[in-house]
Amino acid sequence: MAKAQGLTWTVEDADSMTQAEVYGEVLTQIGQQNPKVVALTADLAKSTKIGRFGEVIPERFYNFGIAEANMIAVASGMAETGLIPVVSTFATFASMRAAEFVRTDLCYQKRNVKIIATHSGTSFGTAGTTHHCTEDLSIMRTFAGMTVIAPADAYETARAVAAAIEIEGPVYIRIGRGFEPPLHKSMDFDFEVGKAIELREGTDVTVIATGVTVVHAVEAADRAREQGVSVRVLDMHTIKPLDVDAVVRAVKDTRRIITVEDHSTIGGLGTAVADAIAASGKGCAFKKLGYQDQFSIVGYPEDLLHLYKLDGDGILEAIGLILKQDFEQDEDWEDEI
Amino acid sequence: MLQDAERKTLQDTARRLRERIIEVTYSCGGAHVGGAMSQHDLLIALYYKYLRIDPRNPRWEDRDRFVLSKGHGGVGHAVILADKGFYDTKLLDDFNKTGSPFGMHLDWLKVPGVDVSTGSLGHGLPLALGMALGGRQQGRDYRVYCVMSDGELQEGSVWEAAMAAAQFKATNLTAFVDRNKLSLDGPTESIMALEPLDKKFEAFGWRVLSIDGHDYDAICEAIETAHAETGRPVMIIADTIKGKGVDYMENQTAWHYGGLDNDMRDRALASVRRMK
Numbered sequence: 001m002a003k004a005q006g007l008t009w010t011v012e013d014a015d016s017m018t019q020a021e022v023y024g025e026v027l028t029q030i031g032q033q034n035p036k037v038v039a040l041t042a043d044l045a046k047s048t049k050i051g052r053f054g055e056v057i058p059e060r061f062y063n064f065g066i067a068e069a070n071m072i073a074v075a076s077g078m079a080e081t082g083l084i085p086v087v088s089t090f091a092t093f094a095s096m097r098a099a100e101f102v103r104t105d106l107c108y109q110k111r112n113v114k115i116i117a118t119h120s121g122t123s124f125g126t127a128g129t130t131h132h133c134t135e136d137l138s139i140m141r142t143f144a145g146m147t148v149i150a151p152a153d154a155y156e157t158a159r160a161v162a163a164a165i166e167i168e169g170p171v172y173i174r175i176g177r178g179f180e181p182p183l184h185k186s187m188d189f190d191f192e193v194g195k196a197i198e199l200r201e202g203t204d205v206t207v208i209a210t211g212v213t214v215v216h217a218v219e220a221a222d223r224a225r226e227q228g229v230s231v232r233v234l235d236m237h238t239i240k241p242l243d244v245d246a247v248v249r250a251v252k253d254t255r256r257i258i259t260v261e262d263h264s265t266i267g268g269l270g271t272a273v274a275d276a277i278a279a280s281g282k283g284c285a286f287k288k289l290g291y292q293d294q295f296s297i298v299g300y301p302e303d304l305l306h307l308y309k310l311d312g313d314g315i316l317e318a319i320g321l322i323l324k325q326d327f328e329q330d331e332d333w334e335d336e337i
Numbered sequence: 338m339l340q341d342a343e344r345k346t347l348q349d350t351a352r353r354l355r356e357r358i359i360e361v362t363y364s365c366g367g368a369h370v371g372g373a374m375s376q377h378d379l380l381i382a383l384y385y386k387y388l389r390i391d392p393r394n395p396r397w398e399d400r401d402r403f404v405l406s407k408g409h410g411g412v413g414h415a416v417i418l419a420d421k422g423f424y425d426t427k428l429l430d431d432f433n434k435t436g437s438p439f440g441m442h443l444d445w446l447k448v449p450g451v452d453v454s455t456g457s458l459g460h461g462l463p464l465a466l467g468m469a470l471g472g473r474q475q476g477r478d479y480r481v482y483c484v485m486s487d488g489e490l491q492e493g494s495v496w497e498a499a500m501a502a503a504q505f506k507a508t509n510l511t512a513f514v515d516r517n518k519l520s521l522d523g524p525t526e527s528i529m530a531l532e533p534l535d536k537k538f539e540a541f542g543w544r545v546l547s548i549d550g551h552d553y554d555a556i557c558e559a560i561e562t563a564h565a566e567t568g569r570p571v572m573i574i575a576d577t578i579k580g581k582g583v584d585y586m587e588n589q590t591a592w593h594y595g596g597l598d599n600d601m602r603d604r605a606l607a608s609v610r611r612m613k
Contacts, residue, residue, distance in 0.1 A: 074498070
């Protein structure tokens with residue numbers, strides 16, 4: 001079993017636990033094993049589920065009230081003393097309210113702090129645009145030295161949190177509100193930061209998805225297969241460092257790529273993949289799914305993913321469109337790869 | 338009260354290093370010399386009487402931490418760290434030059450003896466609080482000192498940290514305000530008033546001491562009072578003079594930042610040499 005380093009706790013029933021609850025349990029177990037881990041939140045202990053850590057290890061739990069900038073800088077100071085602070089708040093506040101503190105106090109200063117940003121994308125749909133966060137992947141990946149991970153489900157979140165503790169330096173983990181459907185069946189799968197997981201083999205189109213959209217990409221691929229279209233699905237859980245090899249292989253093998261993210265199409269997964277494709281020097285048909293330079297509206301998360309064409313229906317439609325898209329063939333490809 | 342000999346040693350050291358600040362400001366093309374002079378006596382008292390540090394082991398786990406939250410005072414800090422032996426003072430000849438470890442705002446990854454990288458205002462107090470809480474969490478007895486400018490108190494994050502330091506009773510944290518009353522655009526009170534500053538910090542749960550920031554007896558007494566405090570963090574509001582020691586710079590907004598020609602340098606050095 002590809003077990004996470006040091007993690008003995010196993011998710012028994014992800015169907016009845018949210019992504020955030022799983023992360024709360026995993027972090028608590030890591031905290032029990034590693035006395036250097038401290039947990040910080042900004043009056044969102046209950047919502048983010050980091051409060052579980054506080055119930056079990058209150059002497060290493062800090063609630064800073066509704067003051068995210070201060071919390072990030074304090075975490076930087078704590079890391080200077082050798083602690084491993086894990087900070088949890090909503091993605092919108094971690095990535096934007098406190099952005100300059102994340103950049104200057106964590107990344108520039110190379111501090112060993114982990115941010116678990118919950119309620120990302122439109123997962124807190126009914127709360128409206130102030131509580132949606134469709135910009136964080138873009139912002140976080142521009143900060144030098146930041147590792148950026150968007151796990152697809154609760155099991156992957158557990159693996160990502162355990163892996164993040166082992167990384168020396170700042171890590172941003174982006175999860176949803178916690179009601180996302182599970183992708184994996186257990187915690188027993190190969191998970192490595194910076195390595196995409198190929199969930200479906202395919203030769204006609206590659207769908208590269210991240211976070212909550214991965215499970216929808218799998219659904220779209222399975223439905224496409226019934227129509228005779230062979231779709232590769234990559235779970236690109238790590239946005240930075242990006243698995244460039246997996247992207248270039250997809251260009252070579254399928255020549256048609258769709259990216260899907262519960263995020264703006266500007267600066268996130270789609271942009272990172274586009275950079276990799278452009279740098280490869282090879283042409284391919286390419287389509288980015290996400291929020292198209294727009295603020296998302298109020299609604300239930302599953303409705304919003306459908307509305308913005310990020311669910312199975314939307315991805316399947318994009319697969320149909322990209323199959324018709326022309327691109328310049330490159331006769332020299334085999335010589336150069 | 339300090340012994341006369343100790344007071345004189347501190348004053349002599351301060352004067353000698355004020356001259357170095359002027360020399361570096363001259364050679365590097367320009368620096369925040371006004372604020373470096375106003376903060377100077379606070380730093381001298383800390384570095385030459387109180388800080389538990391080892392220049393041969395700059396990352397010693399149990400050392401006291403010092404955060405220059407007003408990172409633009411870095412020229413003054415750099416001169417002191419060189420004098421303490423953290424690095425060769427000749428390195429300061431390259432201050433501001435491309436590729437030099439030394440620039441306007443010091444970076445802990447480049448300059449031995451610097452505990453955190455500052456420059457963006459409003460970060461130092463929460464960074465220092467994190468170090469204080471981290472030390473307490475791990476049962477270490479070191480102290481954390483933080484020197485802020487007065488202008489930076491206009492940043493909201495300072496007050497977020499002020500609330501948190503009181504909430505967590507961070508008595509191993511001692512903070513200072515270098516209250517020179519001038520920021521880049523002019524007097525703080527006409528731009529965005531800070532007064533009554535002592536009452537603000539008191540209302541936020543701090544013990545506040547107001548002192549003359551150029552009087553070593555007052556500075557040392559305040560620091561020792563802070564050491565003895567067991568219930569609250571202590572804020573020392575140090576009434577200071579921007580450009581202190583250089584007659585033509587004192588209380589002049591224009592000397593927030595500046596460069597020196599030969600004549601200015603000579604007049605500045607002569608003025609400092611006339612100080613007590």
